[in-house]
Amino acid sequence: MPPRDPEFSPNERGEGGSAAPAVELSLVIPVFDEEENLPQLHAEIARHVGPMGLRWEVVYVDDRSEDGSFGVLMDLRASDEHVRVVRFRRNFGQTPAMSAGFEHSRGDVVVTLDADLQNDPADIPALVAKLEEGFDIVVGWRKNRQDGLMLRKVPSRIANRLIARLTGATVHDTGCTLKAFRRELVQNLPIYAEQHRFLPVLALASGARISEIVVNHRPRIHGVSKYGIGRAVRVALDLLTMKMLSSFAKSPLTYFTLLSAPFVVTPPLYFLVALLSSDAPRFSSGWGQAALFTLGLMISAGVYFVLLGLLAELVVKVFGRSDRPLSSADGATAVLRTGGVA
Numbered sequence: 001m002p003p004r005d006p007e008f009s010p011n012e013r014g015e016g017g018s019a020a021p022a023v024e025l026s027l028v029i030p031v032f033d034e035e036e037n038l039p040q041l042h043a044e045i046a047r048h049v050g051p052m053g054l055r056w057e058v059v060y061v062d063d064r065s066e067d068g069s070f071g072v073l074m075d076l077r078a079s080d081e082h083v084r085v086v087r088f089r090r091n092f093g094q095t096p097a098m099s100a101g102f103e104h105s106r107g108d109v110v111v112t113l114d115a116d117l118q119n120d121p122a123d124i125p126a127l128v129a130k131l132e133e134g135f136d137i138v139v140g141w142r143k144n145r146q147d148g149l150m151l152r153k154v155p156s157r158i159a160n161r162l163i164a165r166l167t168g169a170t171v172h173d174t175g176c177t178l179k180a181f182r183r184e185l186v187q188n189l190p191i192y193a194e195q196h197r198f199l200p201v202l203a204l205a206s207g208a209r210i211s212e213i214v215v216n217h218r219p220r221i222h223g224v225s226k227y228g229i230g231r232a233v234r235v236a237l238d239l240l241t242m243k244m245l246s247s248f249a250k251s252p253l254t255y256f257t258l259l260s261a262p263f264v265v266t267p268p269l270y271f272l273v274a275l276l277s278s279d280a281p282r283f284s285s286g287w288g289q290a291a292l293f294t295l296g297l298m299i300s301a302g303v304y305f306v307l308l309g310l311l312a313e314l315v316v317k318v319f320g321r322s323d324r325p326l327s328s329a330d331g332a333t334a335v336l337r338t339g340g341v342a
Contacts, residue, residue, distance in 0.1 A: 025049065025056040025128065026107030030097035031073065032063040034115040036222035038072045044121040046080070052125055059105050060115075061097040062087040102186040110181045119178040120216035127180040127213065136185050136208035139171045139200055140178035140215035171212045174200050178215050256309025263302030267295040 027045065031038070042058070049056050062070050062085065070087060077083040086100050098112060109128055113119040123140065130138045175197040189202045200210055 022055065023057050023106040024054040024108050025052070026105035026110045027056070027058045027124070028061070028098060028101030028105055028110055028112045029058060029115050030061050030063055030094050030101065031065060031069050031115045032091070032094075032097075033065045033067045033069060034222075035065070035068040035072055037115055037117045038069060038076065041115055041117055041121070042076050042080070042083070045124075046082075048121045049124055052128070054128075057082050057084055057105070057107065059084045059086060059101045061101045063093065063097045064088045064091045102189075105183075105186075108183050110183060110186050112177055112179050112181075114177045116220055117222070118218050118220055119176075120218060123178060123213075123215040124180075127178070127215075130211055130213050131180045131182065133211070134209065135211045136182050137200060137203045137210050138180040139173065139210065139212040140176040141171070141173045141212050142176050142217035143172070143214045145217050171200050171210060173212070174198065176215070252312030252315075253306075253309035256305045256312060260302040260305035260309075263298040263305070267299050270295060 027049070029041075034041075038060075045058060060073050060076075060083065062073055064087070070085075073083070073085045077085050084104065086104055088097070088100070101112070102110065109131060111124055111127060113121070113124075119140070127138050127140065179199065181199075181203075185203055185206070185208055188206065189199060204210060
C-alpha cells in the first residue's frame with residue numbers, strides 16, 4: 001500500500017507551519033469530468049453555505065478527470081480559501097473518492113453531494129439543521145427524482161426496497177449522495193467498491209441515529225451520467241456482501257456450521273439408505289471404495305468449516321465487538337500519491 005503522506009500547501013496547514021483553523025462544516029464532493037458544472041456548483045455553495053455563519057470548507061476529490069475539471073478546481077482554489085483539492089493518480093471510482101474526502105475533511109459536520117448539479121446546495125442548511133436535532137446522519141430523499149424512468153428510477157426503487165428488506169435501513173433513498181454526517185461517524189465507516197450508497201446501512205449497524213428529509217433533485221444540465229444499468233449488478237453484489245458481513249460478524253460460528261451441514265449430514269444419510277436398501281453397494285468393489293473416499297472427504301470438509309467457525313469467533317472476540325465498524329483510516333487515502341492534496 002502506498003504511503004499516506006500527501007503534501008499540503010501552506011494555506012491548508014496554516015501560515016508558518018501552524019495548525020489550520022478549526023472547521024465546523026466540510027463539504028465532500030467527488031468529481032469526474034464535471035468541467036462545465038463546477039463553477040456554477042461552487043457559486044451556489046458559497047451563496048447558500050456562506051450565510052450559515054459557520055467556518056466551512058469544500059474538499060473536491062478529482063477522480064482523475066479526463067476533461068478540464070482539475071484546472072477549474074485549481075482556479076477555484078486560487079480564488080477561494082475555502083477550497084481544498086485532492087487528486088487521484090488514476091480513476092478509482094466514486095466510493096474511494098468519497099472515502100478520501102472523508103479522510104481529508106476537517107469539519108465537525110460532513111456533507112456529501114454530487115458535482116453534477118443535480119443535488120441542490122440550497123438543501124445543505126436544512127440537512128445540517130436536522131442533524132443538530134440529535135441525529136448522527138441525515139439522508140436526502142429525492143422524492144421527485146429528475147432521471148430516466150427505466151434506467152435510473154425503477155432500478156433505484158428496486159434497490160432501495162431490497163436494501164430496506166435485507167438490512168433494516170428504512171430510509172427511502174439510500175443512493176442519494178446528499179447526506180450530512182457527524183465527524184465521529186465518517187471516521188469509522190469502512191467503504192469500498194460501490195458501497196458509498198450503503199453508508200446509512202453501515203451507520204445503522206454502529207447504532208447511529210438516522211433521519212431523512214426531502215431534498216430537491218434537478219435535471220442534469222451539462223455532461224452525461226457516469227452510471228448505467230450495469231451499475232445495478234455491482235450494487236446487488238455489494239448488497240449481498242453487506243448482508244453477509246453484517247450477519248457473519250454477529251455469529252460467525254453459526255454461519256460456518258450452516259456451511260458444514262451438507263458435508264456432515266450427507267454421509268450418515270448415505271450409509272442409512274445403503275443399509276436399508278436391498279441392492280446396497282458392495283463397499284469392497286471399486287465403486288464402493290470411491291464412494292467411501294468421497295464420503296470421507298465430505299466429513300473432513302464439514303469438520304474444517306466448523307473449525308473455521310471457531311477461529312472466526314475467536315477473531316471477533318479478540319479484535320472487538322462485531323457491531324462496531326472498523327476504522328477505514330488505513331485504506332481511505334491509500335490511493336493518493338502523485339499530486340497529493342493540491
